Amino acid sequence: MPHYWIPNSVKEVKQEMLKEIGVDDIEEFFKDIPEQLRLKKELRVGFGKPLLEHEVRRKFLEMLSKNKFTGFTDAHRVFLGGGVCVHYIPSVVKAIVSRAEFYTAYTPYQPEINQGILQAFFEYQSLMAELYGVDIVNASMYNVSTAAAEAVRMALRVKRGRKRILVASSAHPEIKEVIRTWVKGLNVRLEEIPYGREDGELDVSALRTKLSDDVAAVYVESPNFFGVIERKLRDIIEVTHDVGALAIVNANPLSLGVFKGPGELGADIVVGDAQPLGVGLNYGGPSAGILGIQDRRELLRQLPGRLVGMTKTVDGSENGFMLILQTREQHIRRERATSNITTNSGLEAIAAAVYVSLLGAKGLRRLGEALLGRTTYFLETLRKRDVEAVPLFEKGLYFREVTISFKGRDARDVISQLEKHGIHVGPPLSKFYDVMHDCSLLCLTELHSKDDIDELVSKLALVLGGEAG
Amino acid sequence: MKYRQARWDEPLIFELASNQDRETFQLGDDYFARLGKETLTEVAQDIVRKEGPNIPNLSEPEVVRHYTRLTQMSYGIDVGVVPLGSCTMKYNPKICEDLANDDRITYAHPYMNEEHLQGLLEMLYTLQEWLAELTGMDVCSLHPPAGAAGELAGVLIIREYLQDKGYTHKDEILVPESAHGTNPASAAMAGFKVVHIPADERGNTDLNALKAAVSDRTAGIMLTNPSTLGLFEEKITEVSDLIHSKGGLLYYDGANLNGILGIARPGDMGFDIVHLNLHKTFAAPHGGGGPGAGAICVKKELADYLPKPLVRREGSMYYLDYNVRKSIGRITWFYGNIVPAIKSFIYLMMLGPEIREVAEVAVLNTNYFMKKIKELPGIDLIYGRERWRKHEVVISFENLHRETGVSAEDVAKALLDRGIHAPTIYFPLTVPEAHMVEFTESESKRTIDEVINAYKDIVRQAYEDPGKLKGAPRNTSVGRLDVLRANHPRTLAPTYKYVRKRNING
Ligand SMILES: Cc1ncc(COP(=O)(O)O)c(C=O)c1O
Numbered sequence: 010m011p012h013y014w015i016p017n018s019v020k021e022v023k024q025e026m027l028k029e030i031g032v033d034d035i036e037e038f039f040k041d042i043p044e045q046l047r048l049k050k051e052l053r054v055g056f057g058k059p060l061l062e063h064e065v066r067r068k069f070l071e072m073l074s075k076n077k078f079t080g081f082t083d084a085h086r087v088f089l090g091g092g093v094c095v096h097y098i099p100s101v102v103k104a105i106v107s108r109a110e111f112y113t114a115y116t117p118y119q120p121e122i123n124q125g126i127l128q129a130f131f132e133y134q135s136l137m138a139e140l141y142g143v144d145i146v147n148a149s150m151y152n153v154s155t156a157a158a159e160a161v162r163m164a165l166r167v168k169r170g171r172k173r174i175l176v177a178s179s180a181h182p183e184i185k186e187v188i189r190t191w192v193k194g195l196n197v198r199l200e201e202i203p204y205g206r207e208d209g210e211l212d213v214s215a216l217r218t219k220l221s222d223d224v225a226a227v228y229v230e231s232p233n234f235f236g237v238i239e240r241k242l243r244d245i246i247e248v249t250h251d252v253g254a255l256a257i258v259n260a261n262p263l264s265l266g267v268f269k270g271p272g273e274l275g276a277d278i279v280v281g282d283a284q285p286l287g288v289g290l291n292y293g294g295p296s297a298g299i300l301g302i303q304d305r306r307e308l309l310r311q312l313p314g315r316l317v318g319m320t321k322t323v324d325g326s327e328n329g330f331m332l333i334l335q336t337r338e339q340h341i342r343r344e345r346a347t348s349n350i351t352t353n354s355g356l357e358a359i360a361a362a363v364y365v366s367l368l369g370a371k372g373l374r375r376l377g378e379a380l381l382g383r384t385t386y387f388l389e390t391l392r393k394r395d396v397e398a399v400p401l402f403e404k405g406l407y408f409r410e411v412t413i414s415f416k417g418r419d420a421r422d423v424i425s426q427l428e429k430h431g432i433h434v435g436p437p438l439s440k441f442y443d444v445m446h447d448c449s450l451l452c453l454t455e456l457h458s459k460d461d462i463d464e465l466v467s468k469l470a471l472v473l474g475g476e477a478g
Numbered sequence: 479m480k481y482r483q484a485r486w487d488e489p490l491i492f493e494l495a496s497n498q499d500r501e502t503f504q505l506g507d508d509y510f511a512r513l514g515k516e517t518l519t520e521v522a523q524d525i526v527r528k529e530g531p532n533i534p535n536l537s538e539p540e541v542v543r544h545y546t547r548l549t550q551m552s553y554g555i556d557v558g559v560v561p562l563g564s565c566t567m568k569y570n571p572k573i574c575e576d577l578a579n580d581d582r583i584t585y586a587h588p589y590m591n592e593e594h595l596q597g598l599l600e601m602l603y604t605l606q607e608w609l610a611e612l613t614g615m616d617v618c619s620l621h622p623p624a625g626a627a628g629e630l631a632g633v634l635i636i637r638e639y640l641q642d643k644g645y646t647h648k649d650e651i652l653v654p655e656s657a658h659g660t661n662p663a664s665a666a667m668a669g670f671k672v673v674h675i676p677a678d679e680r681g682n683t684d685l686n687a688l689k690a691a692v693s694d695r696t697a698g699i700m701l702t703n704p705s706t707l708g709l710f711e712e713k714i715t716e717v718s719d720l721i722h723s724k725g726g727l728l729y730y731d732g733a734n735l736n737g738i739l740g741i742a743r744p745g746d747m748g749f750d751i752v753h754l755n756l757h758k759t760f761a762a763p764h765g766g767g768g769p770g771a772g773a774i775c776v777k778k779e780l781a782d783y784l785p786k787p788l789v790r791r792e793g794s795m796y797y798l799d800y801n802v803r804k805s806i807g808r809i810t811w812f813y814g815n816i817v818p819a820i821k822s823f824i825y826l827m828m829l830g831p832e833i834r835e836v837a838e839v840a841v842l843n844t845n846y847f848m849k850k851i852k853e854l855p856g857i858d859l860i861y862g863r864e865r866w867r868k869h870e871v872v873i874s875f876e877n878l879h880r881e882t883g884v885s886a887e888d889v890a891k892a893l894l895d896r897g898i899h900a901p902t903i904y905f906p907l908t909v910p911e912a913h914m915v916e917f918t919e920s921e922s923k924r925t926i927d928e929v930i931n932a933y934k935d936i937v938r939q940a941y942e943d944p945g946k947l948k949g950a951p952r953n954t955s956v957g958r959l960d961v962l963r964a965n966h967p968r969t970l971a972p973t974y975k976y977v978r979k980r981n982i983n984g
Contacts, residue, residue: 010832010835011835012829012832012835014569014828014919014920015835015839015919015920016920016921017839017842017843017919017921017922017923018835018839018919022923023839023842025923026842026843026846026923027842029846029849030846030849031849035838035841035842037866038841038845038866038867038868039710039841040866041710041712041865041866042710042738042741042742043712043714043715046714046715046742046743046746046747047741047742048740048741048742048743048746051831052611052612052740052831052833052834053608053611053831054608054611054612054826054829054830054831054833055608055826055827055828055829055830055831055833056827056830057830057831058830058831058832059828059829059830059831060827060828060830062573062828065577065824065827066573066577068827069577069824069827070577072597072600073582073583073598073601074597075596075597075600076582076586076594076595076596076598077593077594077595077596078582078585078586078590078594078595079582080580080581080582080583080584080585080586083585084585087585087587089587089589089590090589091588092811093587093588093812094587095585095587097505098584099503101503101538101541101542103579104542105542105545105546105549107575107579108545108546108549109554109555109556109557110549110550110552110553110554110556111549111552111554111765112554112570112575112763112764112765112766113554113555113557113570113763113764114552114554114555114560114764114765114767115560115562115565115567115764115767115899116764116766116767117552117766117767118900118903119553119890119891119894119899119900120956120959121891121894121951121954121955121956121957121958121959122483122553122894122899122951122954122955123551123552123553123766124548124551124954124955124956125488125548125549125550125551125552126548126552126766128488128490128548129545129548130766130767131490131972131973131974132490132491132492132974134972135490135492135973135974135975136491136533138973138974138975139531139532139533139974140531144972144973144975144976145973146972146973148767149767149768151623151624151627151768151769151810151815152623152810152811153811154808154810154811155623155627155809155810162667181811183808183812184811186807186808186811187807187808187809187810187811189807190634190807190808190809191630191667191809193634193637193638193668193669193806193807194634194637194667194669194670195669196669238521238525240521240522240525242525243524243525265527265531266527266531267518267526267527268525268526269525269526270531274525289584289585290584290586290587290588291583291584291586291815291816291817292583292586292587292588292595292598292812292813292816293812293814293816294769294810294812294813294814294815294817295623295768295769295771295815295817295818296769297769306967315767316972317972318964318965318970318971319971319976319977320960320961320963320964320969320971321960321963322956322957322958322959322960323957323958323959323960324957325960326957327957329956331959331961331964333964333965333970333972334965334970339626339658339659339662339663340659340905341659342659342663343659343662343663343672344662344663344665344666344672345666346659346663346666348663348667349626349629349630349659349663349667350624350626351624351625351626351659351660352624352625352626352755352757352764352767352768352769352770353624353767353768353769354765354767354768354769355764355766355767356763356765356766356767356769357765357768357769358767359545362491363541363545365533366491366533366534366536366544366545367502367503367536367538367541368502368503368504368505369499369500369502369503369533369535369536370530370531370533370534370535371499371501371530371535372504372505372506372535373530373531373533374527375504375505375506375511376504376505376506377506378506378510378511378512378514378515378518379505379506379507379510379511379514380510381513381514381517382509382510382511382512382513382514382515382516383510383513383514385513385514385517386510386513406517406521425591433587433591433594435589435591440589455505455506455507459509459510
């Protein structure tokens with residue numbers, strides 16, 4: 010059947026082409042498929058028949074309206090955390106990533122005709138390198154969870170023969186699961202390092218006792234899953250280096266407007282998720298995984314993924330950009346490649362580059378401060394109003410996310426009570442752990458005004474007891 | 479065709495900075511920023527930034543103009559034909575972009591109670607069902623964020639399934655020499671030894687070589703069918719029986735299903751596991767490299783091994799099911815790349831049961847091109863010379879190169895000068911001086927004729943004045959780039975830090 014997306018689907022065109030080929034029927038091209046494998050029936054795909062564009066729009070919107078969640082108009086009541094939170098997507102970012110020259114391009118294998126997108130990737134790599142305090146950042150991984158898994162695999166190759174990986178127990182449980190899955194074929198041991206009961210930070214002395222010269226890498230997050238900033242990051246990295254292991258640090262890029270990049274503190278490999286940088290939540294994906302390293306040969310040789318570099322034209326007259334060090338990649342190195350990654354998150358990386366360019370150092374610093382200010386304000390307000398909820402880690406420094414204990418009240422129950430008031434909090438820690446049933450995460454971003462936070466506290470007071478305000 | 483690409487001398491974003499900082503786009507409000515600043519003074523200063531990161535402070539119009547100029551020096555499918563073989567560069571319908579960029583999806587938090595996101599979950603569930611129908615498999619999951627991630631999931635399923643059966647000695651995966659590089663890479667990542675199988679003259683898997691390679695150690699085979707040569711595996715049933723008789727599994731690389739969509743299904747061919755690239759066959763855009771979205775589909779016996787969670791339905795409620803008994807675990811956090819998946823859902827909604835038209839026209843386009851191109855001097859097909867292709871065709875410029883010194887790369891650059899994006903070059907590695915060409919269903923006869931004429935013109939030039947082609951391209955934003963310089967340790971510049979350092983040092 011002819012279709013307006015398919016120029017040659019018109020009968021006359023088909024016949025003309027067939028004639029030039031010297032074949033009567035398109036079926037001729039499929040005759041080498043064994044007869045019993047050729048489909049005789051129509052497939053049950055779509056809604057019974059092809060739909061026209063306006064019919065699709067109607068059907069789609071009808072389906073989507075079954076969502077109770079109304080989108081941006083609801084976002085300021087969404088206090089959900091757990092590694093990703095609601096953040097504003099500036100119109101500039103949307104406008105640039107909607108440019109078809111970018112979004113309908115393939116990976117720039119032919120650099121001369123794709124200088125613009127290559128420069129954008131180069132700028133992404135460069136901007137992230139400045140933010141994270143490292144020398145090199147690749148052109149993106151799928152998201153932070155796979156960036157972390159690739160970082161661990163990379164460390165195991167750099168430190169060949171070492172068979173243990175130490176992971177902060179405070180790391181995101183789903184990232185831990187991803188790492189566990191990705192090292193399944195490697196015969197290595199993942200061990201967890203506990204956190205302090207009072208500050209929620211990695212227990213450095215526990216780390217020290219676990220470290221030995223068979224450890225390839227230590228993986229730690231700041232802020233960690235509980236929202237707590239690792240204030241002793243420098244010590245953690247130092248003791249890791251003492252046994253010759255690599256330090257892999259996952260940092261939230263928005264925290265780096267105010268805190269030093271983990272690379273500056275000595276991390277060998279840094280990872281992060283570009284989600285807050287204008288990428289959107291997208292129900293968990295897509296996002297872009299930031300993966301960076303220090304300028305050391307052994308690290309660079311093992312780096313997975315695409316990398317864009319600056320070069321010159323053959324005649325030396327002009328600067329230009331192209332994919333570099335491709336011999337690390339699957340299409341050349343095959344089973345000895347540093348990774349199987351091919352498609353990455355290019356467009357989301359560009360979104361991140363545009364976002365960071367738009368905010369600049371000033372805007373990033375201010376946003377970082379304002380996020381920190383929100384957790385401070387929220388915790389103070391809870392205390393002032395005697396709400397029956399406290400931060401799980403009394404001495405923790407929280408950034409963006411806070412782990413709240415409802416003092417014995419089942420968190421799932423509290424969360425569903427809040428939902429009845431139109432407020433979304435979570436995830437409850439019982440989603441991931443068999444203990445801490447009375448705890449939940451909660452996230453505060455630039456989309457939450459002072460009034461929104463006051464409202465949240467009032468509803469918490471209503472549900473849990475305290476001054477309703 | 480005459481082509482002149484934009485040539486902006488656009489500085490790096492860092493170089494746009496001036497001494498006078500601009501007021502930048504703000505998301506931080508005064509009240510909370512002040513509170514935050516106070517909090518910071520109580521924090522050990524060791525970890526606090528003294529000065530901002532080295533990122534310029536620019537105004538909004540400056541940023542917009544910079545990136546807009548960069549888009550003008552980029553080339554996507556909306557600009558012109560991108561016949562990259564194996565990449566399935568088809569038109570990305572605008573309706574898919576328009577609808578999928580709904581802020582009820584963009585702002586949907588992955589940990590929101592499913593009850594609030596029933597519409598979205600219904601779409602994902604429905605897409606899973608459609609993909610199962612299209613592949614002839616029992617269960618599909620949208621968990622993998624791309625094709626390669628789907629492969630990793632697939633080979634891990636093979637690994638865990640065989641381990642549960644007690645077949646721990648099965649540690650080899652067979653991979654055709656023409657396979658996409660991700661296949662051997664994925665198998666190796668899961669700890670398998672990779673055994674390469676050559677193709678026979680017709681472009682099929684060499685059955686004798688296969689028989690010789692298959693043993694008790696065989697865990698499975700990874701096949702692309704039609705292969706990366708665009709050729710259908712004629713003996714697929716024999717291959718399937720042979721592998722299964724040894725207790726191995728069949729893995730189908732369905733990154734590109736464009737040649738057999740609605741015509742034949744991997745599930746019917748005996749495959750146990752299939753991955754799909756929604757950003758190829760199902761029209762989600764490539765984004766200049768990504769994001770894509772993958773799907774992994776399996777037969778019933780393997781359903782318990784899928785990565786978790788799965789989108790399931792109970793009555794009229796859709797939910798995320800974490801109770802996948804023997805799950806390999808997680809390939810990624812959350813549930814995969816949802817937005818491209820929604821675009822594919824819309825694409826399939828539009829085409830519906832008439833999806834077969836896609837494959838028919840894609841295959842017609844390939845064979846039309848092949849028929850005309852193989853008449854040119856200096857060009858050869860190497861494998862299966864007399865066979866029809868499916869989604870793509872690989873041509874070799876080995877003769878041209880020998881006779882004129884003009885390489886596959888030179889030809890590619892000459893195509894750029896004519897406003898045509900070059901095909902995939904030097905792949906598969908088994909074909910010397912290769913161009914792997916794929917038009918998909920989206921290109922018109924007129925465009926394909928233009929490409930054919932461009933090739934004709936270039937081949938003619940190669941025999942008449944080969945030196946001139948070495949200077950291509952001339953009409954793109956820059957001339958041919960220095961690959962050695964780009965990759966040499968002393969000139970390597972993967973970030974601005976290197977540019978700055980070298981400028982300072984002279
Ligand atoms: C045949 C084939 N297999 C696998 C892949 C890998 O898919 P992805 O790039 O989505 O990881 C590709 C495309 O790159 C492909 O063409």
